[in-house]
Structures are given as C-alpha cells and as structure tokens.
Amino acid sequence: MKTVKVLGLMSGTSLDGLDLAYCHIWKTPTGWDFDLKETLSIPYSTTLKEKLKNAIFLPAEELLQFHNSYGTWLGKQSKEFIDAHNLEVDFIGSHGHTTHHQPQKGFTFQIGSGQHLANESGTKVICDFRTNDVALGGQGAPLVPIGDRLFFGQYDFCLNLGGISNISFEREGERFAYDIGLANMILNHITQKTNLDYDKDGAIARTGSVNQQMLETLNHLEFYKLPFPKSIGFEWFVEKVIPIVDATQDSMKNLLHTCIHHICDQISTQVELQKNKTNNTLFVTGGGALNGFLMETLQEKLTDKTRVIQPSKTLVEFKEALVFALMAALRQEVANNCLRSVTGAKRDSSGGVIFFPA
Structure with missing residues (x-):
C-alpha cells in the first residue's frame, strides 16, 4: 500500500x-x-x-x-x-x-x-x-482501539480521556475495549455553571476536598456494574449523572475534586481487573491527559504497579483525529476497522x- x-x-x-x-x-x-x-x-x-x-x-x-x-x-x-x-x-x-x-x-x-x-x-x-x-x-463504540492496536500496541493499556473515558488492551490475540465512564464531560458541566469553559490543569480541583456522599453515589452508578462490551453517550449523562451533580450543594472546587477522584477510582478499578502481569504501562491521551491534578491522582491510585505514560501534547490532543484518518485509510482498502x-x-x-x- x-x-x-x-x-x-x-x-x-x-x-x-x-x-x-x-x-x-x-x-x-x-x-x-x-x-x-x-x-x-x-x-x-x-x-x-x-x-x-x-x-x-x-x-x-x-x-x-x-x-x-x-x-x-x-x-x-x-x-x-x-x-x-x-x-x-x-x-x-x-x-x-x-x-x-x-x-x-x-x-x-x-x-x-x-x-x-x-x-x-x-x-x-x-x-x-x-x-x-x-x-x-x-x-x-469505542472505535479508537483499532488505532491503539495498529499504532500504539507496545503499551499494555491505552486510555482515552475525552468527554468519556475508555480503555483498550490485548488479550490472547484479540483487542478488547469499552467505555469506563466519565471524564471531561462532568468536569466541564461543573465549570460551565460559572461560565468557565474548563478547569485548566485541574488547578481549581486541586484546592478542594472530597464530598464523600457524592463520591459514593457516583461510584455506585449501575453502568459500572455492567459487563463489557459497553458504551455510553450524552443521553446517559443527562439522565443519570447531571441530577446527582445538580442536587449536590457544595463549592465548585469540592465538586471538581470529588469528580476527579471518581474518574480515577473507576479507571484504576478497571486496570486492576484487566491487568495480567505485575508491571504495566498505561498510555494516556485526550484532553484529560492535560489535567495535571487528574494525572497525579490517577498515578497515586494505580500505585507503582502501573506507570502512566503521556506522549507529546500534539499526540495527546490529536490522537482521535489521527485514528479517524486511519479508519478512513482502512475503509479505502476495504480492511477491517471495527x-x-x-x-x-x-x-x-x-x-x-x-x-x-x-
């Protein structure tokens, strides 16, 4: 070719x-x-x-x-x-x-x-x-795992942190992937209540503390108990998540801090479930990878058994666009891309x- x-x-x-x-x-x-x-x-x-x-x-x-x-x-x-x-x-x-x-x-x-x-x-x-x-x-969905396999197969796990978090990995010659749950979608929903597009580098979230009741409510959402393959969309967020956030009376910094812990709880749980060796690498892209507090919290929850790897800022931001270019190239060749x-x-x-x- x-x-x-x-x-x-x-x-x-x-x-x-x-x-x-x-x-x-x-x-x-x-x-x-x-x-x-x-x-x-x-x-x-x-x-x-x-x-x-x-x-x-x-x-x-x-x-x-x-x-x-x-x-x-x-x-x-x-x-x-x-x-x-x-x-x-x-x-x-x-x-x-x-x-x-x-x-x-x-x-x-x-x-x-x-x-x-x-x-x-x-x-x-x-x-x-x-x-x-x-x-x-x-x-x-998710579709990005074809790119994970063909472009980034040297890593044990590939994690994308867009509006939604999703993960992919190889097991016995097959690629598996699914939506884990929330990522930037919930963080941006909170900041946009005060006309702030997003919390740059997690600076506001870093100053907050955990709202334990909200964290437990989010962590017990039914979706997290479902087996994969599974995926979510904006409908799920509107129906299941926004009511929890909007009903919680707390400061923006505490809401953001709590949500980052929730996001990282769910990711670390899935990595722990899926890993099949002691030392692992987790390749992270998507806008959430630019949130310093989120990345630090994630590494803490994963411990030193799984190393978080962030590529260049360009690849972090444009990996998904790159993968849809790849999917088009595969479609042009009538090669499998799903x-x-x-x-x-x-x-x-x-x-x-x-x-x-x-």
Whole structure:
C-alpha cells in the first residue's frame, strides 16, 4: 500500500471544538505507521457549542437540517485548513459529532453530512463509521482501539480521556475495549455553571476536598456494574449523572475534586481487573491527559504497579483525529476497522460511507 495522505476530523463529547489532523499513513512489513504533519483545533463558538450540546432535543426535521449545515461547516473548515497549508489530500476521514447513541435500540447518529462536507471541501470524504457496526449488533463504540492496536500496541493499556473515558488492551490475540465512564464531560458541566469553559490543569480541583456522599453515589452508578462490551453517550449523562451533580450543594472546587477522584477510582478499578502481569504501562491521551491534578491522582491510585505514560501534547490532543484518518485509510482498502471483540458485533467489519464531491 502506498502512503495515503488523509485529513482526520474529530469532534468529541467534551465539545472543546473541531480537531483537524493531516497525516501520512502507510503499511509496513510488521504493521502500520504514521506521520502527523499538520494539526489545528478550532474552538466552537458559544452558539455552536450550545447547539451541538442540545442537538439531542431537536425535532427530526431541525436535526436533519443541522446535520447538513454542520457538514457544510466542516467542509469549510477543512478547505481553509488545506488551502492554508497547501496540502495534498487523498481523502478526509470524518467522525462527525455524536448527537444520539443508543445501540441497545439499534441506532447511533453522528451529524455532519458527508455529502455536504465533500461538496464544500471539494475532497472525497469517508465518514459514518459507527452505523454498520450497530447494524451488526455491536455497540458502534469505542472505535479508537483499532488505532491503539495498529499504532500504539507496545503499551499494555491505552486510555482515552475525552468527554468519556475508555480503555483498550490485548488479550490472547484479540483487542478488547469499552467505555469506563466519565471524564471531561462532568468536569466541564461543573465549570460551565460559572461560565468557565474548563478547569485548566485541574488547578481549581486541586484546592478542594472530597464530598464523600457524592463520591459514593457516583461510584455506585449501575453502568459500572455492567459487563463489557459497553458504551455510553450524552443521553446517559443527562439522565443519570447531571441530577446527582445538580442536587449536590457544595463549592465548585469540592465538586471538581470529588469528580476527579471518581474518574480515577473507576479507571484504576478497571486496570486492576484487566491487568495480567505485575508491571504495566498505561498510555494516556485526550484532553484529560492535560489535567495535571487528574494525572497525579490517577498515578497515586494505580500505585507503582502501573506507570502512566503521556506522549507529546500534539499526540495527546490529536490522537482521535489521527485514528479517524486511519479508519478512513482502512475503509479505502476495504480492511477491517471495527473489531467485534471491542463492540460485541457479529463480526469484524470495514465501516464507513464514501462520498465524492459533486
């Protein structure tokens, strides 16, 4: 396989913004490799962030209109990025933005129309990576583990801390992965009550103390008892988590401090359950990896038996966009990019729909 030049697009549940990663990807005799050439993160305006956050409540007609207009917006950002850096792009791999995720009911939906994106950018687009897996009985999530296996397989565990935390690992030649639970989504919900986008480096959380009742309530959420494969979406957060946070009368610093302990409790519990040797490495990416207090708390709970490894800031921030570029490259080759061992689907599959600019 020749080197393919792919622009990966990612918008996550933490609603930080749109991540763009221009990558060169190629197959080697032993696996796959990449070169992350150019990156850009475009913060969402307050209006767009609120619209994305509340898209789950839109009537069908308005949701489909937003699906198309957001696809056009993605195409505009892509074209400006390509033109600004004079990039040669074979195709765009776009995750879109998840508005609805209920695999137990047989559906998942990522807005950002591939046809509108392709038309606006003038570039071939591969997107909608989750639907086929759900149609095969899978969770349609998490999808990043294919990148963990092909790009970062030297680590015992790969942890992503976006809006949601998820983990992946190899066992007896198969990749397993699932959503652990909360991450930035709950932290940002708390800070945004005071019009603060996020708690930089966990500085506010560091000054707080644990609200024991809230911690125990969060730690006993039913989702944590379920076997994997399993995944969650914004619906679960709205229904199960927000009521707990909003009913807790305490300072912002204590709420944040408590939630970081909750996040790290759940991660350390899963690592302890899944590890099969004494000394392990945990490769951490996603916005949560930039939260210094969260990382320190996580390392303390894991003890010296599991070493937390943080890559460069660029890889921390753009790993997911890189992986969706890889998923597009695999789809182009009709190679499997969704793993049944991860999602619980009937079989491995090559997910993604291809759109050509009109």
